Amino acid sequence: MTQSLIAITILWGFVFIYAVMATMDFGAGFWSMIYINHDKTKATNIANRYLSPTWEVTNTFIVALVVAVYSMFPGAAYSLGTVLLVPGSLILLLLALRSAFLVFSHVADDYRKPLTYVTGITGLLIPGLLISVLPISHGPYIDFSDGQTLHLGKLFTSPHEYAFFGFAVASTLFLSSLLLADYSKASKEFEAFKVYRRDALIIGPISVVMAFLIMFTMKNEARWIYDRMMDDLPILLVSLLGFLVAGGALFLPTNKEGMKGMPRVAVIAVTFQYVLASYVYGRAHLPYIIYPEVTIQSGFTDPNSFKAVFITYIVGFIILFPGFVYFWSLFMNDKRYLRQKSE
Amino acid sequence: MDELVIARSMFGITMGFHIIFATLGVGIPLMILVAEIMFQRTNDLDYSVMAKRWTKAFAVLLGVGIPTGTIAGVQLSLLWPGFMEVIGRVMALPFQIEIYAFFVEALFMSIYVYAASRIAPWMRIVSLVLVAIGGLASAVLITNVHAFEGTPAGFEIINGQITNVDPWKAFFNPSFFVTAGHVALSAYVVGSFTIATVSAFKMLRSSFGSRIYAFHRKSLMICLLVGGVFAFLTAINGHESAQKLHEYQPEKLAAAEGLFETQTHAPLSVGGFTDPVTQEVKWGIEIPWALSFLAGNSFDTEVIGLNDFPEEYWPPLFVHTLFNAMVGIGSLLILLSLVAYVWNKLLKKDRFPKWLMWAFVAGGPLSIMAIEFGWIFACTGRQPWTIYRILSTEDSVTTSGNLGTLFILFVSVYAILAVSVVLVLLYYFKRNPPEKDITKAEASHKDIPLST
């Protein structure tokens, strides 16, 4: 494996981890808004219990992602930075409002509702804008003749862009409702569990339809990547199977308390589904970072710098890993936290 | 050209806004730690209440510090792609390591806040120490990038290509330790004097001898002690920073001092405004020979003046005022703590006079202004370069255009955040006055695991 291939693999890993964490995070914010008036179901409490300790960690991942791009592919960072000025700035603005208001909503009790609405709505827009980086990287909206210019008009009138946008929103809601169903089950919040299981069952199929829409529009607008993805059709089919397994797991046996389904299995199956699909997508995208001008070779950093950065990844991982495990055990796995009396 | 000005203003405002929250984010954890330790040593519940209240304020401030920092990090690539391409190739390490510092801070901050009642007392202290280290490390590391901009090292440019990259040499560039030290020390000054501001103000508003007065007085005293020590260290280290400028960026020092002619026995001009036409500092006070001594520890030191550089390389001359203001505030803060010490410990007076109390109230805002002045001095004083003598600001800026609308949007969002963060803090602390927390703490010792 060449150094640039190792680097892009690391980057892909970061993108994937961030994508999963962010969907949970943004989705939880959205659900906490939707169920804010359903005191009985505790669905909002569950969402907040997940969200409060995690948003900061999730946010750090997006910073890690940006830093990884410019430390491993500074050449690509130049083009990405130029092209993404407008969409990137919009994301930043929404993200700033969302993070701040999320924190404020936990402090200023009397204003919780309006603040939660800001958090919930921005939380749906951000994933849609974030994922727009992908269709942009497919090339058709960028003019390379005079420097690099993104044609916003062309981007925002393209069905391909909206297919991605819709997919991001649907996936956000799907993954987060699944995870929250699992979280409610662990917390023994029966009502909340029912609500989130129902939501997952409704939105799951929508997210798959959106994925098909992406492929469909891709065929017209970015033929090069469509053809390459089709070379890996068998893997895509296995990925679809993961979705079916997840659906099945939600209908599986009812436990003693009457909670129907095994959401944990569903979460794992869906994660598996997304890993496979994004692997196929990523492979088809290679070697281009921005088609057709920037490749992983042309954008790659100095080899000495890469070595140094790579070593810090290893050292950083060794240092941080126990911290993550401790964090997980306190907030995802500690019955005292999960089953606390909802205030 | 216009786009360049907008880009600079936009980034400058982002940084100027972020830096307030970031600096408090470095400074306040130290004060929380001091309060926790005082509590363990004295078993006085007031200190534990202080730690809790400061933590709340800190968590709210982080709610703005983190997203604005995220903006800063991403905006670097969006506005200055030319700059970040070089940084990516040569100076990626500090950014990379900073990520780990962010993670440490984020993980243990959540643990300290949301798991406080479920972890052992010693684990709370460990979490807090890790939060403080995480914040400090992120500040030190990002400042290292700034240090590199002034004293680049660890690479060569041959035929316009970056070669012979040595990332660790770039990391340990000549001004790293001095600059990072200055930012860290001054952040502790800001943290302690900002809390002192609140305490002093509350003391003025409550009657002498009351329970609440005593509470705020304890807080004021530890803040003045910590703040005074760090203000002193900041000044010593600032002197070293200036010596680094003398060595590595002489035109910046010349602009800071308004010195035009190269000379030994150079005078130090305090105050006033630099006039480029008459080539002198108007209305300033001149201290003969002092600049030479400060720059090189001897009166014979030759200090290079602006006239030795082509005029297009001159930094803007108003940095003289910024530099003076920062140093002036630093000296004032040292003086304030000294007066407080003399008044309280040597003269053994039981209370401070009103004018002194108001001076303490001013300390926090002044220290934040010093931070702003210091940064604007350091960044604009580097003009026209983003990387000294290697990359110009003009060549760093984005080619995208259309920055105007974005500029307005960002400024509006900062305005919203600034207003709402103040309102939220006021709301929360009005709802939860210290009386309430003290009563709660006294009623249930077991709520505070540290008391065991």
Ligand code: HDD
């Ligand atoms: C509470 C804040 C504070 C205080 C009291 C001081 N400073 Fe400062 N100073 C900063 C906060 C700061 C800063 C904001 O942290 C800067 C901006 C960039 C940097 O590296 O640190 C800075 C920069 C800075 C620089 C420029 C470094 C460069 O351009 O690379 C010099 C020469 C000094 N300082 C010197 C001093 C001296 C002699 C002080 C005497 C009291 C002093 N500072 C007090």
Ligand code: HEM
């Ligand atoms: C260590 C981190 C920092 C880095 C890497 C950095 C880098 C830069 C860069 C690349 C520019 C654009 C070029 C220029 O106009 O100078 C800039 C400008 C600026 N920065 Fe910094 N900066 C840092 C910290 C700060 C901080 C904390 C402040 C806080 C006030 C600040 C204030 C400014 C201002 C005001 C400008 C506009 C300069 C002008 O108008 O001439 N910088 N900085």
Ligand code: HEM
């Ligand atoms: C160009 C300059 C800067 C950039 C790019 C930057 C970037 C960032 C980012 C990305 C965050 C959010 C971290 C997270 O997601 O957890 C952040 C927060 C923070 N920054 Fe800045 N920053 C800059 C300047 C500074 C300076 C000069 C200081 C110190 C005086 C500082 C200290 C902090 C601190 C203490 C936080 C608080 C939160 C945390 O550590 O997680 N930053 N900054």
